Amino acid sequence: MNDAQGKITTTQAVVIIVNYMLGAGILTLPRTTSKAVGTPDVWISIIVSGMIITGVGIILVTLCRRFPEKTVFQFTREITGRWIAYILGCAMILYFMVIAAFEIRVMADVTGMYLLERTPTWAIVMVFMWIGIYLISGGLSVILRVFEIILPITLVIFVMEILLSNQLFEIGNLRPVLGDGILPVIKGLKPTLLSYTGYEVMLVITAYMQNPKQSNKAMTWGLAISTAVYLITVVMVVGSLSLDGIKTRTWPTLDLVRSFEIQGLIFERFESLLLVIWIMQIFSTFAITHYCASVGIRDLFKAKKMGRIMYVLLPIIYVTAMIPKNVDETFALGDTLGNASVLLFAILPLVLLIISMIRKKGGKHA
Template identity: 85%
Template sequence: MNGSQGKLTTTQAVVIIVNYMLGAGILTLPRTTSKAVGTPDVWISIMLSGLIITGIGIIMVTLCRRFPGKTVFQFTREITGNWIAYILGFAMIMYFTVIAAFEVRVMADVTGMYLLERTPTWAIVMVFMWIGIYMISGGLGVIVRVFEIILPITIIIFVIEILLSNQLFEIGNLRPVLGDGFMPVFKGLKPSLLSYTGYEVMLIMTAYMKNPKKSNKAMSWGIFISTTIYLITVVMVIGSLSVDGIKTRTWPTLDLVRSFEIQGLIFERFESLLLVIWIMQIFSTTAITHYCASVGIRDLFRTKKIKGIMYGLLPFIYLTAMLPKTVDDTFALGDMLGNTSVFLFAILPLVLLLISLIRKKGGKHA
């Protein structure tokens, strides 16, 4: 049993999923999916991805509920035996560590480009990492409370900004619907997967829920809210900038917000406001993945001292974040993470669930 058992309500679990999901993807999703799809049907790809991820997420929490109060790093040992559990656990820890590094690097690149010009990347990365360690060292309760403050602010400001861009919106940019059939839609599924990474946090958080029976509900709502925000973003960006106009832009969502101004308001240019809330959002993803990696090491090697582990991970996150030399290298790292997440969190939980059923491991649903 974990010492922190019973801290999370269902709503807090939803908040964690949404905060994790809405990371760097929102800034790049319109470009990566538009490039893959090549037609205005990107929004259909986003909806299908959301449905697929919901199905995968429900399989995942079904697996977790067979082992009440245990994280994936603890119950994998019961299903597969020690050696395989160590290999899989280590792979997941590496994944969470690299995601933390990727998100902090994207945050540094965007901040350096738009807000803190000529500031060295390493300086931005270090500042965010130290703020992150200060928060996560307070434990899950502190993380959730901060997330509960960040999420409503993010959603309100984001929706207002995107809807204000309707002066540039042209419905013709979203037509024709399925002009080239369904094949382009399917091509858009893979690039959207990285943007949906975040549901895997429930492999750990289900163990800390007051009512694990509601983990299905938490997963479904978390993915639904994220999908809705992604959908609004993609429709507004493509409707305003067109598919061809997006493909050449590095950060199309920011370009959309930069392309209009409203006279007479306190803010006439909105990209700084959007950047501020998205820096908070990417910070959330970095923090929760750093925390998950630390929990993984603690549970896999059965130690108690999680704070030492958190500090020990800092150099690894920093060095990984500094590896990409260009923005393209950063995106290549993101693609690699998307491919890894398919294996680790789409295929693996189903395999583990089947093995646990066959070998009769784990109790009934919590």
């Protein structure tokens, strides 16, 4: 391992996966999946997608364990040769950079719409980017400490708020189950699979684990927690707002939390509280993707100082974040990223694993 920082535990790896995965997607997941499925069986698509991604994730960490203490940017050249490794490595670096830009733009759009009205998008983006660079310049151990604070707060408050909407919940909105057969569930797999982007962080993080043998466990737990959160969200949003009521809403999860109030509590309206924790969550995704892109450039081009790389990436990520002219273009960018993630992190690791076995590259499974 070429990073002077300490190794991370299995639990910390789970925290990173969940923090990365629960980004902007959860705010739009009920709408995108409902449009694709067209029936109340959205929740089945979530479960099936979670199982598929778990299988993909296990293949990914199996590949990483063949090359202990090396990131994907380092061991790919052993499998494919230098030039192909450069092409694949640059594609992954570009992916992480654009994900960082996408997350920061979504955060700016949501913040501008609900919290900081008439504040220019560029101002919100720049503030969060400078806070992000301050965090990641401390290295992986500092990022982890922040993540370990953010995640429990997010999970407790988010699940509590979603479950408080049970006064609006009607089980009839989730019926009939499989009324139109299995085909709508299959149609819903693509948008739900795209919401699971985040497991690919293990291509970098496995190199820093204390016990790489536990990477399967970390991947499984990380995906299980994310699937549970997605499932609770979709069931409550569809059950409360109905299938037809979701399709026309840009941020249905936020709309659900805005649609009820509890008399007598400290907070009667909950959307501001949800936005605060979700801004932290999207910020987490931005921070780890910016960090992974910096690690990629360092490892691929064998640079010595990563601090400079982080600062060089700032203007590139900023310009990318400002390219979408409106929310629709931002969503289109998100769809493109989802498709790219399927190619880069679902198909490619399997191909690399097969080639490494055929060419007998890498050690036995750690």
